[in-house]
Amino acid sequence: MNIRDIAKIAGVGVSTVSRVINNHPDVKEQTRERVLEIIKENNYIPNNSARNLKKNNTKNIGVLIKGVFNPFFSEMLDLISKRISKAGYSMILEHHDYLSDNEIKNLISIVKEKRLQGVICLGGNFENISNEDFDDIEVPVVLTSINHKYGKEFSKFSSVTIDNVHSAYLATEHLIKCGCRSIAIMLGDEKDLGIGFLREEGFLKALKDNNIKFNKEFRLLGRFDYRGAYNELKNILDKNADIDGIFAISDIMAVGCSKAIKDSNLEIGKDISIVGFDGMDISEFYSPTITTIKQPKLEMAELSVGLLLDLLEGKTENKHIILETELIERESSNYKKFKKSYGK
């Protein structure tokens, strides 16, 4: 069913149907009504494509996701995608991996090639960027969940982030308060220049402030997935490593660690305490429940897309928002407190 079919059925010319579709005044009321009725009866959907092209008003918002599959970003994406759709934009999703060395260059290239009206970057290495880097980007950019806290002097882009160093410090301090003295860190990837380094910084600072020495053999790399974390920890536990606490920089890896501890016949929260990061639902539904640093995921998504839409409409200047995180204490740490409720 195309515009010619509609014209034929209505017994009018194609241009008349076109005028009806485009709300052109120059059509008899009777004709307009008949054409609209036929359009409706035949479920005909006007082809906006040609019109859009002519007007050159493709409205594309790009979402650039750093790294491989990341459930934390997936959950944010759902909300972002819906808000973008609702605002009448299309969402163009691009993944890029850890090895690209110049995020800004990637960004410029994608904005130009995909003709984007605005961009949200989820994750990425945006340390040491400057206003000048954005000289070639004429559209609003919101950097979300990245590895830096920017201040208002960075007026050419916006950011929505958390304080990763401080949050990791809190997580580690909690393990120390639970009595852990031989603490491992489960990082993602050696080449991850993003949030991993900041969380490691906070971790090391907490150890130092508490006069606890870090055993470099306990710097583990779990590839940000269940299996990677499981294998890495199981491997070192099989060698009878003396670990009594683990800070995993993602909840997914904390789950992998938990399974490795169980499979080593050790007790989570008693023999080895675990703190994760993100506040994913699984940390609450795993057994035992997993202590975590909760990021305000939905607020972060909501603010990022809201800010971008406001920037697009000229309703706001660029902003830098730092959101609070929260330590959620659960069964995987502080055994004594949870002993009653935890298992048998």
Place this chain on the structure above:
Amino acid sequence: MNIRDIAKIAGVGVSTVSRVINNHPDVKEQTRERVLEIIKENNYIPNNSARNLKKNNTKNIGVLIKGVFNPFFSEMLDLISKRISKAGYSMILEHHDYLSDNEIKNLISIVKEKRLQGVICLGGNFENISNEDFDDIEVPVVLTSINHKYGKEFSKFSSVTIDNVHSAYLATEHLIKCGCRSIAIMLGDEKDLGIGFLREEGFLKALKDNNIKFNKEFRLLGRFDYRGAYNELKNILDKNADIDGIFAISDIMAVGCSKAIKDSNLEIGKDISIVGFDGMDISEFYSPTITTIKQPKLEMAELSVGLLLDLLEGKTENKHIILETELIERESSNYKKFKKSYGK
């Protein structure tokens, strides 16, 4: 940095720079080299946008995802997104929810509005569709993980799916073999006209074939998430419901069920056995491990995007592919078999 800046630095006209960028032969070799060097030195990225617009070759592939956030589709999406990018297309992602009543109309509308060259639909109610429904869609369409097995007479679209009825039958039969007689089903949503109904059909058939009566109070709705499944099952267990087996139509809901069973001081696999569906990683890393029907997720994603790209290049006709599923037996069912490895 724009084309005029490059021209200025190189001491040539803008049109010369343009000819260099577009590999036009009409430039002196020496000039070409100098311009390219300056482009490189300045990290200048040519603006393809105008060129693309002129050529009208936006290459967009749409991915339409049915329903709210679904980790099963998220994991497929990662692979699909990468393959689409690699093939030189942009991926336009659209979510639509359960309540839209006419999937085909949605599809036509999105293809036209977003100027898509091809579409992959992940999930959705595509029962009882016909070749004629695709008369208005001039681009290739692959329906993936939908609620119907189509045959080759449906030549106007492609599909990649599993046999949901049969797979659910196997899951239920396994529970019966494990000794369960009072079996509940954890479905997603009352209004889900997609795969849920087919899995329920297989479930009921297995019960009937084994002369087991289904207690309609054990038809549970878990909203496809941890919390929904947890609340629904906890609620009925609190009333001392006599359930000894649960078929959850997603692994995420199987996890929610597992937590509810533990929090009711019952033992998973002994008091109540569980079988999930999907073969998500969490089913392997949960504790106890969860028996599941494994879908060939990555193969499904790979085949869907490969098929669409082949269709776009005219390398293949429409196809209908039905993939095998596999029952993975784990600790959450068949307690005796796993007793040794399971817990203490």
